[in-house]
Amino acid sequence: MVIATSNNSISFRGYQGVYRCYASNNGGTAVSNAINLKTESTPKWPKASVQQFKKEEGESLVLQCNPPTSIASSMIIWMTSTLANIKLSERVSQGLDGNLYFSNLLEDDSLEDYSCYAQLPGTRTIIQKEPISLKVTTSNSVRFRKPRLLHPRGQGSSRLALRGRPLNLECIAEGLPTPSVHWERLDGNLPAGRVSYQNFNKTLTVHDVAEEDDGEYRCVVLNRQGRVTHTYSVTVEAAPYWVRKPQNGRYLPGENVLLDCDMDAKPKAHIVWSVNGVLLNETDPDRRRTVTGSRMVLTAVKPEDTAVYQCEAENTHGKLLANFYMQVIELPAQIFTTSGKEYQFVEKQTVYMQCENFGAPTPKIAWSKEEMVSIYDTMFLYTCPLCHPTLHIET
Missing domain, CATH: 2.60.40.10 (Immunoglobulins)
Incomplete structure (x- = not known):
């Protein structure tokens, strides 16, 4: 059973598999990384009789832990049955494999209950192996080696x-x-x-x-x-990693757009492209779209090309996914400079008049001049219906 919760998460009961989250609005669909859900019962050590070792002082010994296999990583701890830690030193070591190594034995190493505990943090479970008994006897001829x-x-x-x-x-x-x-x-x-x-x-x-x-x-x-x-x-x-992570972008109709998943991996990664969560090979062919490995080129883009694009790289060590939003927009031309703004200047000075504007595609520029009469002198009024942002006048 799969239960949706109010905080946009999902509660799983009894289902294994690969899951993805899809988030959609009018701009497109973004996709999460793949989530591989695995379940298992709590692992158990098989029933076994208590192991007994009898060794002489100075000999070496390895006590095997061999925890049961599990999809969750485990932390190994050696203790006694009364939960007293086994003291480790240069002479007594716990290996990365979980085994307990004695470089040489002392009589004080004698113990009836060397116990290997495997802690599974994911399930908050601790499982214990059957205790191991060790008896170390005195040797009359301890040999250096x-x-x-x-x-x-x-x-x-x-x-x-x-x-x-x-x-x-x-x-x-x-x-x-x-x-x-x-x-x-x-x-x-x-x-x-x-x-x-x-x-x-x-x-x-x-x-x-x-x-x-x-x-x-x-x-x-x-x-x-x-x-x-x-x-x-x-x-x-x-595993695949970013050299430069793709960024969202806004583009004008008619532009050529390069979408670049600039990544690296060893061994070389296999790359697949999607648009709004749908693999490209499952969408209708488009002559304006060319894919070469980690690059996609879209020529003469249109507003309907607005979407969320995904590139996903995978090799034997892992996966890497990027969502990037490509927006193709048309906006009417606008002038932001205050209308009727006056510039006063002395003859022979250089004058810069600003005309801030915006639009998509980029507006074309034109300046016009209207003559007007002043009680001091003849003046000119320059207007910017849609113009170069700065007009430079040498007087």
């Missing part, structure tokens, strides 16, 4: 970053003593002012990604026993 990456695996991997969004790169390693993490860029400097570090330097975030951030980034993980590295090859792409 050089770092080894737990996440990601291997010496290198590829990442896709989107223009304008944050990029998160992560390196989590095990080793004894606890390794430290450092970051560098192999083909340039890290973006000044747009870089931050989280999770005890294990996560590098590049904020507001730009095209020049394309390149190779490396984490260096080391302790007294050695070092290990991982290189991320980052490729930057972009």
Whole structure:
């Protein structure tokens, strides 16, 4: 059921799909961006027995969270069953994947109820995984060892970053003593002012990604026993974005009009044009209208061409929509200068007489002079029936 409300919004009950809002008046029809409505029941972890781990001091361990898939993003929090937070440090990390990583274990890590909680802000719901039991025993031969990456695996991997969004790169390693993490860029400097570090330097975030951030980034993980590295090859792409957003415009009959959706995208976007919300290929053909990619040319426009035009660009990363109003108007000529205005001047001076006017199409200009008699001298009265805005007289 779909219910319209008094504040121009809609309440949906049980309907999934893509929706658009259309707003119309005598000037045309504007269209909203597509709204993709999805619904699902609250996700649940499958029933499972309590996991139990028994490890020796100094070993590494990864506790898996694996939250159920959901169309809504979730925030992962590790706590005990009594809702006490698990303390994180250089040695104990929560990865971006939600897993809990121990670079090396201590006896104090023993706990009967490591619990992964997934918070779904959209539905204001928190779901809990079955607790995990961990018992860490004392070892008589704790072995020091050089770092080894737990996440990601291997010496290198590829990442896709989107223009304008944050990029998160992560390196989590095990080793004894606890390794430290450092970051560098192999083909340039890290973006000044747009870089931050989280999770005890294990996560590098590049904020507001730009095209020049394309390149190779490396984490260096080391302790007294050695070092290990991982290189991320980052490729930057972009959802459609405006280079210059189209503006509304007023035009005169007979003018040629260029409507330009000046945008960019990577990969290249597919562009469709509409008029008053109707796709051009579904309207009657018009020889005066030419569309070439992101540009539409209308020749010799007429008042009936007044409408709201839409261009919508789409690639694999997103959509971009613009509504712009094109008004073709005819207005009668008008003179705004006060009638009978007098100018007094001394002989040999330069005189400027104003005649403010307006009309569409632009009025044609003409000045006329009417002779009149003064008790002082012969004077002339210049009138502007529809004229150049300024008359320049050298006396």
